[in-house]
Amino acid sequence: MAILEVKNIVKNFGKTTVLKGIDMKVEKGEVVSIIGSSGSGKTTLLRCISFLEKADGGEIVLNGETIFDANAAKQLTSAETRKRQLKFGFVFQNFNLFPQYTAFENVVLAPKLIAKERPDFKENKDKIYAEIEETAKQLLCRAGLQDKFDNYPCELSGGQQQRVAICRALALNPEIMLFDEPTSALDPEITNEVLKVIKSLADEHMTMIIVTHEMAFAMNVSDRVIFMDDGVIAEEGLPEEVLKNPKSKRLKEFLSNVRM
Amino acid sequence: MPLRPFLRGLPYMTWFLNTFLPITNDLLVGFRATVKLFSLTLLFSLPLGLLISFGSMSKIKPISWLVRTIVWIIRGTPLMLQLIVIYYGPGLLFNMPLMERFLAALVAFVINYACYFSEIYRGGIESISKGQYEAGQVLGLTKTQTFFKVVLLQVIKRIIPPMSNEIITLVKDTSLARIIAVYEIIWSAERFIKLKGLIWPLFYTGAFYLVFCGVLTLLFGYIEKKMSYFRS
Ligand SMILES: Nc1ncnc2c1ncn2[C@@H]1O[C@H](COP(=O)(O)OP(=O)(O)O)[C@@H](O)[C@H]1O
Ligand SMILES: [Mg+2]
Numbered sequence: 001m002a003i004l005e006v007k008n009i010v011k012n013f014g015k016t017t018v019l020k021g022i023d024m025k026v027e028k029g030e031v032v033s034i035i036g037s038s039g040s041g042k043t044t045l046l047r048c049i050s051f052l053e054k055a056d057g058g059e060i061v062l063n064g065e066t067i068f069d070a071n072a073a074k075q076l077t078s079a080e081t082r083k084r085q086l087k088f089g090f091v092f093q094n095f096n097l098f099p100q101y102t103a104f105e106n107v108v109l110a111p112k113l114i115a116k117e118r119p120d121f122k123e124n125k126d127k128i129y130a131e132i133e134e135t136a137k138q139l140l141c142r143a144g145l146q147d148k149f150d151n152y153p154c155e156l157s158g159g160q161q162q163r164v165a166i167c168r169a170l171a172l173n174p175e176i177m178l179f180d181e182p183t184s185a186l187d188p189e190i191t192n193e194v195l196k197v198i199k200s201l202a203d204e205h206m207t208m209i210i211v212t213h214e215m216a217f218a219m220n221v222s223d224r225v226i227f228m229d230d231g232v233i234a235e236e237g238l239p240e241e242v243l244k245n246p247k248s249k250r251l252k253e254f255l256s257n258v259r260m
Numbered sequence: 261m262p263l264r265p266f267l268r269g270l271p272y273m274t275w276f277l278n279t280f281l282p283i284t285n286d287l288l289v290g291f292r293a294t295v296k297l298f299s300l301t302l303l304f305s306l307p308l309g310l311l312i313s314f315g316s317m318s319k320i321k322p323i324s325w326l327v328r329t330i331v332w333i334i335r336g337t338p339l340m341l342q343l344i345v346i347y348y349g350p351g352l353l354f355n356m357p358l359m360e361r362f363l364a365a366l367v368a369f370v371i372n373y374a375c376y377f378s379e380i381y382r383g384g385i386e387s388i389s390k391g392q393y394e395a396g397q398v399l400g401l402t403k404t405q406t407f408f409k410v411v412l413l414q415v416i417k418r419i420i421p422p423m424s425n426e427i428i429t430l431v432k433d434t435s436l437a438r439i440i441a442v443y444e445i446i447w448s449a450e451r452f453i454k455l456k457g458l459i460w461p462l463f464y465t466g467a468f469y470l471v472f473c474g475v476l477t478l479l480f481g482y483i484e485k486k487m488s489y490f491r492s
Contacts, residue, residue: 050398051397052394052398078402078403082397082400082402085397085398085400086400088398089398090398092391092394092395094391096389096391096392096394096395097395098392098395098410099414099490099491099492100414100417100490100492109399109409110399110400110401113400113401113405113409114400152489152490152491153490154490154491169398169399172399172400
């Protein structure tokens with residue numbers, strides 16, 4: 001059974017329809033890359049999945065449970081939305097780290113706040129915090145940031161900031177990671193350090209949806225590639241098929257433009 | 261001690277002891293009122309300004325419209341006029357007894373400064389990028405947690421320079437309370453013109469303001485430095 005099912009998602013901004021009925025399924029452990037030209041709706045799709053944007057039509061099913069239904073009689077409360085949001089880890093194009101916290105504090109902030117809602121928080125506070133800190137340390141070390149724990153975001157390079165942001169999302173143990181062009185804001189020579197971290201997650205079978213302009217990376221890391229064009233999924237399939245043997249004229253055009 | 265220099269210095273000494281010190285003492289009484297007006301104004305207008313800024317950013321249109329109109333009126337008219345209206349207005353309009361002078365001045369200052377602060381708060385809050393709120397949201401923070409744990413300190417850092425300007429202006433604006441005869445430092449110095457024909461105590465009040473503002477400038481400089489460890 002698919003871990004995530006997106007059914008006929010429609011999203012309008014004012015009079016323009018940005019998503020025109022998106023259907024997609026993601027299997028557990030699968031890595032799906034989304035490519036497509038700027039303005040085709042890739043970001044909007046990720047935002048609808050992660051509740052940053054409310055879709056105007058369609059359904060989202062996670063592990064067989066409908067977590068969003070645009071036609072549902074009653075709206076989700078903000079607490080319900082919050083709970084569902086935590087199933088997803090979201091990595092932004094421009095990191096959005098919290099500038100007043102160190103790398104380490106950025107990673108532990110949310111888990112510590114959320115731990116306060118646990119029924120056993122009062123008795124086990126020290127133990128819970130110690131676990132959260134241990135997890136954060138492991139995540140940061142694995143991302144190659146072992147000597148950056150105490151640095152503030154302004155003291156880190158773009159690549160390091162994005163790696164902290166990835167750790168921060170992972171610290172909440174999400175079921176699916178969503179990446180919105182994680183390397184677009186970075187200088188070409190440091191995109192690799194971020195891509196390596198994402199690749200290592202793929203190797204551990206983390207379920208991921210990655211919007212990217214890095215074709216070589218998409219080829220290398222994904223199980224499936226989706227080409228979005230003007231609010232619809234225009235083509236999808238294995239990376240070799242989609243990237244090497246594009247069928248539609250639009251995808252051919254797009255690929256020849258990116259390769260240049 | 262050599263006698264001659266001592267005798268030559270004597271007139272200054274007696275002037276110092278018999279005139280300067282008592283006048284300084286009198287001015288200090290006025291200065292105490294100045295400081296009291298300043299501190300109480302801050303105490304009430306800082307939080308009130310935050311409330312007003314929330315009002316002016318409210319999604320409920322009538323509320324934000326009303327609040328913005330009030331802010332426009334308060335910022336668009338002289339504080340001196342507001343002092344007069346608040347002191348005499350209630351009596352003239354509703355036949356109410358006159359408020360105590362200091363209280364009337366405090367009310368006028370609090371309203372006036374809360375409106376100025378609210379605009380600074382609003383600017384600060386609106387300058388925080390949407391991405392910070394969204395990052396809080398996808399990390400499962402509630403709106404309140406996002407505001408207090410993520411946004412607030414960044415807002416504070418951004419508003420410190422404009423706030424310190426406004427607060428230093430407040431130090432000097434307290435002298436406007438004189439228009440409704442609040443016994444602040446300028447008023448206490450002016451009495452010496454009528455009483456003894458002395459004008460210098462009025463000039464001398466400048467020193468009190470300078471020292472006060474100097475201390476505040478140092479304080480704000482210190483806070484700014486304290487917060488320079490991060491950039492947003
Ligand atoms: N908040 C918004 N308000 C209005 N239009 C938007 C908003 N966000 C995105 N759009 C529009 O939706 C379209 C798709 O945007 P986006 O999802 O960001 O595309 P992509 O990520 O593929 O570049 C664009 O035309 C964009 O201008
Ligand atoms: Mg985008």
